[in-house]
Amino acid sequence: MKHLGFLLFLGGLTVASWYASKVVPVPEGEPAGPVERLVVWGKDAGGLFGVGLAAMVVGGLLARRARHASAAVAKKAGEGKxxxxxxxxxxxxxxxxxxxxxxxxxxxxxxxxxxxxxxxxxxxxxxxxxxxxxxxxxxxxxxxxxxxxxxxxxxxxxxxxxxxxxxxxxxxxxxxxxxxxxxxxxxxxxxxxxxxxxx
Amino acid sequence: MASAPAAAEAAPKPYREVTFGAVFLGVIQGAIMTAAFVYIGLRLGFGLPGSTVAAILGFALLRGVGRNALGIEGAGSIVENNINQTIASGINTASAGVVFTFPALLLLGEDFDVGTIILSAIAGSFMGIVVIIPLRKQMIEIERLKFPSGVAVATILKSPGAGAAKAIRLGIGFVIAVGITLLTKFEVVPETLTIGAWFLDDPEQASGGLGILALGTSLSLSMANLGAGLLSGKGGLPFALGGALAWWVIAPFVVGQGWLPAGPDGALPSGEALWGAVYGAMLRPVGIGVLIGGALSGVVLSFPALKGAIKSLRAAAKLAKQGDAASADELPPKVLLFGLAGAFLALFGVAIVGSDGAISMAISVAVAGTIWLALAGLIVAQATGATDISPLSGLALIAVTLMLALTANNVVLAITIGVAVCVATNQCADMMSDLKTGHLIGAVPRRQQLVQFGVAWIGPAIAVGTVLLLWSGGEGGANGFGPGTSLPAPQAGALQGMVEGVVSGDAPLDKYVSGAAIGGSLALFPISGLGVLVGLAMYLPFEITLGYGIGCVVSMGLEKKKGRRFYGDYLVPIAAGFIVGEALTSLTLTMIELAGG
Incomplete structure (x- = not known):
């Protein structure tokens, strides 16, 4: 579970970073303020960015869970001694x-x-x-x-x-x-x- | 050590810590360095560290002159010199915060009230110290961040008792750093090794994924950078890996896909322009967002630790009230509450003046300014703690952007609040580093914080005054710096350009928002501070991250092979020598260069 979590997290981070970095130009003739840039970027790159982000979240949670689980095992094994x-x-x-x-x-x-x-x-x-x-x-x-x-x-x-x-x-x-x-x-x-x- | 019989007969003497000599020397050194560093900042566009200079001069003056020439018994003790360097660096730290922001107002030709600017800078200086109260416990005691510069200064302060062998190692590191720095400054060897470009036929024509992979792969020959990595070891590795992710994975893919901003002629950039586009329009703004998201989610996830830190501050304050002197190490949590309330009121006052009495705008500016300041303080503390690098400029840009949005593009008010944020964040980084030094030599944090409170107003006043003085040195009493003069003020020029861009609707909000989402998600992975470290790695050119990463890997390898003792006995003094050697050489060369016109 730890390795799966790590792989998902790393893969998600890579994909999310790719699409976060994508520069999407605002179509000519339309207002090009910060909010408009966000909307245009979201329509173009938001979907796959969201997939990457979801993989990061799932991977991160799996890695946390794996860590808690191994700590609990170690704690149980060491109890009393x-x-x-x-x-x-x-x-x-x-x-x-x-x-x-x-x-x-x-x-x-x-x-x-x-x-x-x-x-x-x-x-x-x-x-x-x-x-x-x-x-x-x-x-x-x-x-x-x-x-x-x-x-x-x-x-x-x-x-x-x-x-x-x-x-x-x-x-x-x-x-x-x-x-x-x-x-x-x-x-x-x-x-x-x-x-x-x-x- | 003393000759035993003589010392045994002497009555115990008080241990000198906060003394008139330490405070006086610290203030004088701090004031001189502030004025000098403002000038350097306007001329060259970067700040310089003051702690090492102050610590070394402190030994010469407090210990050498005070003890030997003036006959003051016990003068120049380790903890007394620490107070001297804490004050000196605490004062001069305002120079970078002011130089980055305030000159932009002059360059933009705006009308402003000098008193409000000074009040804002002083408020920021105090707020920086206040924010540190709980963060000190969190970063230094709980998370155990390394603060490489703080370790380097502690190594200098401890050198009289550390033994000849460690002093020699410190000296070796120092000499190597001086040598390399001189070689790079006199262009015998380049400051940056463009490793990737060695494999290109014509770097100026480089394009595509492989092109940016080659152009992005470079190594700074900064010994301070390598030293910071050596001191950080395993803890700094995520930062180095973040740089590799940014420049070896993200950049080649996005360039390969053609997702770049096109040039004015509609063509995709190549060569240096390609590197500039990837860094300036993609990685850097996303990195700023990741920094913010990582810091925000870090606060949420470390809430139990912050709660525990506040609880132990309360317990210490209670014991101190009951007369337990040993517990009087900490400033009580109510100082934090009063400080934050004071910060809010100061920013509110500045905003009321700047917005011509618009109360609702002033409240929103004060609330957002206080929250951002605390968050920026957290980011800077974590970044300098893990890597010794402060993302000051990025945080100031965000502060001004945020304020422009809240004030409907009131440039004067936005930059005035930006001055407070910039001074505060730099103060956070400096205070945290000083407290780390103090932790390592056994200083009392409360005393360090109190002396810094006492002098926090001095640096901003001198820095603003020096900027105005230099500005009035131009023809007709104005335009003393800026493009075309001997003081080009590059950082303020960058802020000026950014303000003009935001006012015309050019802020990359998509990059900030998506970066923040990534930073927030990074915090879910069970490595403390991961969001801030990866964000910082994306925010910086790879030449810095790579050099630092090599230091981390070498440190890990040596510690694993030779053991922990080797780290303390060899790596710490050598790395401290690297940091101090480069800082002092750069400072000396800069002064010589400026003196020669």
């Missing part, structure tokens, strides 16, 4: 928490370079790993809850990035509060996910 084996929403957030929780500003400035490296790794590797599951998370949580969760998650990212910047600028007093903010935002993201999953 995802959260335990650490690949569910909470598992992914726990994985980030494992990296973030030990980070402390107390040892600064001695451990500054090591902390900056760990923050860099978190932001460059771990965060994108989480974001790779974006579509899966939307399927699982719904778009509205995902938007709320990702707002807190982004706040965590900003906190971690600010801690990194503060270390680079040797503003040691800023590092602790920034790390605290990152941790509390991550906790808030986990709360949002947990509330939704338990509902």
């Amino acid at each position: 995802h959260e335990e084996d650490g690949v569910g929403v909470l598992g992914l957030l726990d994985h980030i928490d494992e990296k973030l929780a030990p980070m402390e500003a107390g040892a600064l400035p001695e451990g500054a370079q090591a902390l900056a490296d760990t923050l860099d790794e978190l932001l460059t590797d771990t965060v994108p790993d989480f974001l790779d599951h974006r579509e899966e998370l939307i399927e699982k949580l719904g778009l509205e809850t995902f938007a709320e969760l990702i707002g807190q998650f982004a706040s965590m990212e900003r906190g971690a990035a600010r801690a990194w910047s503060a270390i680079t600028d040797e503003a040691w007093g800023e590092v602790g509060p920034s790390l605290d903010k990152a941790k509390s935002s991550l906790a808030a993201a986990r709360d949002i996910a947990r509330a939704k999953l338990e509902a």
